[in-house]
Amino acid sequence: MNIPSKFDSEASEDKWYSYWIHNDYFHSEPDHRTPYTIVIPPPNVTGILHMGHMLNNTIQDVLIRRARMKGLNACWVPGTDHASIATEAKVVQRLKEQGIEKSDLTREAFLGHAWSWTHEHGGIILEQLKKLGCSCDWKRTKFTMDPDLSESVIRVFISLYEKGKIYRGHRMVNWDPEAQTTLSDEEVIYEERQGNLYYLQYTVVNSNEKITIATTRPETILGDTAVAVHPKDERFNHLHGKKVIVPIVGREIPIITDPYVDIEFGTGCLKITPAHDENDKAIGEKHGLEIIDIFNANATLNSFGLHYEGKDRFVVRKEITKELSEKGYLVKKEPHLHKVGTSERTKAVIEPRLSDQWFLKMKELAQPALEAVLDSDEIQLFPKKFNNTYRHWMENIRDWNISRQLWWGHQIPAYYYGDGNNDFVVAASAEEALQKAIEKTKNASLQLSDLRQDPDTLDTWFSSWLWPISVFDGIRFPDNEEINYYYPTNDLVTGPDIIFFWVARMIISGYEFRDEKPFSNVYLTGLVRDKQGRKMSKQLGNSPDALGLIKEFGADGVRVGLLLSAAAGNDLLFDESLCQQGKNFSNKIWNATRLIQGWEVSEDAHQPLYSKQGLEWYEAKFQSTLVEIEDHFSKYRISDALMAIYKLVWDDFCSWLLEIVKPPYGSPIDRISYQKAVYYLEQNLKLLHPFMPFLTEEIWQFLEQRTPDKALIVSQWPEMKKFDKTLLKNFETSVSLVANIRSIRKEKNVSFKEALSLVCLGDSYAIPNLEIVQKLGNIDTVTFVNEKPSKAVSFRVDAFEFFIPMTVGDVTEELEKIQEELKYAKGFLTSVQKKLSNERFVSGAPEKVVAVEKQKEADALAKIATLEASLESLKS
């Protein structure tokens, strides 16, 4: 069969992807083999593929394909996450566009809309992953709101509640006024913003004295219930126990003393608003202050806002500043840089708000997870520097606010039967809840209709933290075959941005629910940035269209482009030229195949010595590279592994081996060399396959002569064998000779077509791979002499001198070249001798090191002698 002259990536991608699917190569079932498992970081169900996903999933695919070829039972579980806030926000948005408010809908009706949105957009991203070539076990696709996974979440909630780990608390939480829900601490991003520090005067009751407080949020004075000063701040001693009047509101509030106040900051007087600041709340509790909440859920002011009622907090900030100024309360306003908490999802400014929420106690749960990473090394993070980040978070872990005021998600299985703080039970169903409620209250007359389920849902991460367990149904059936076989999984590939959200919590849940780690290694990728180092974002429009790239450069090209410069944990500055490089590489491999395929094989032809030498060398080269590659993989240095293969294929295989083996024009190739060339091409394809699955499968299937494996995807990864290192060393000498000859051709303008002679000084020097040198240098005769030829250009390899006879008009150039070499050699010798003449080096350094230095000295001396002799003969 003839191979087409161009590689058609698009056609190949569709063809081989369907072929793999059709043959069920991605599917895994427990068997006698050792499992190798990866669970995908589930993307948002309605999300679309971006560069981060591409990088992340390419790495996973490389790992899983390689594992598959190594004979492991490779299982990559795909799936999606319901992403409560993000999805609910999108659905609310869409409804708004249709003129429907969420508040107009019943919970059931809203969920109906959310599900249809999910069905409409859900899974698009999984289809996109297929375009990339991801070999996920699609039959195992999971969604965090699948019935089995949902049931697992509810069970876990109940079990933690029963263990006393989950409690309901009235706390200051992070309120997102846009999504109108609370957020966990991790979902709040602090941004530095330019604001103002407002200095406001409060009049002391029954006095003309005024005190000045400083605040960044003048609108919150409406909720002030005290002014605090430091007990040791003598400026305010006379005011202890007095009261002041809050401007505009006219409320009298006490002056209290608390060491929390920083004497140095602002005026040393701090207004206390317990409803809207966590510290103020603490001080308020300590001093028994009144709590006045001035905001509605959407951060407009409520009736405590007086004439500002109904207006947004930021509008009020402006307007109240004006009023305060007009009425003379505002002393001054100065610019002030401070951090503002914003919502990770909606970007809205977070409002600290007091409310009843569900919390998970973390301190004890975190302990085994902390030890697994930092003490026992049961779980390793790559790169290791993230251990510190991990430690810091785990050691300072705070209780996790797991309730969200959303409808899209897992509804909290708590059922209220009364209005008291404790009038609820936690149960898997309403019926069960009724039983429990009756037992608890001893009130047999309770009806289902008396129960009211908590309207809140659980934080999305409260379901994804179970992912490695729940996808194998290990929560509901802790002893099932699948969980026992696939768990713990092997590698997790994700971004460092979700190390707390997800990675740490999965480790926690793994130990809590399975008493075992969820995975052994965590590969943390970097962020994909644009060429200028900016984060890729929709607003900047600097995020390339993922599928467009695949179309332009081929999935293989894009994969290679992404991986070439993606060291673990390092951000990747993405540039399309990287994909171009990947595409060029595809082209190179394709053409190498075409070359080999085009050879005519002769059964009679003898194998030339150069082919034999070349193939023997390549065997050694391949093996030494394989060692290197395995080492890179073991350290998760994926890009280094790829680069090693890239050089092996491009330089060693194409530029050297194929040029060596290539038969002269018009001649056929001998059978042995041909078979070996094809064999090594196949070996190369195996190494390449995890990185470039489509191209390699296409070529593999083209080759007539094949190893017994049917498809490359399930072929066997090359075995490591012993190899002869001297072959490599000798070949380097040959390479050096060839390079020198080529260099001389270029300098002297001698065409490659013109054969040259090579003269070697000395009679017994065995030039390694002489036949190869002759072929690649186009050398017709080689002679050994004891006298330097008079008309020739020279070069030196190791300590030996070679000549290429030719009429040299001007010896100046030759002289300069030798002098240059001499200068270098002498400089080198000096540095070596400096070391050797140092008494303390000779006595202090290890013997081996000294011996090496002595050898260097001897070599340099020999080379200098040669060069000087050459100079002499040229000058004479």
Next chain:
RNA sequence: GGGCGAUUAGCUCAGUUGGUUUAGAGCACUUGGUUUACACCCAAGGGGUCGGGGGUUCGAAUCCCUCAUCGCCCACCA
């Protein structure tokens, strides 16, 4: 405010516990190339006082101190 990590060729990065050439790779660059796989190519080249300063050592890109710049994470200073 605290912690962590970086700083090596024009760009992106290697450089393993200090010692194999006077520091490497890929890309880019320069020069030459219509040889019968590939110009998405071939060949040959140029390019770095390893951020600055100080120290330890026989020997430092590598260890210590210090300064500078950048990045990330964490933290309740109004």
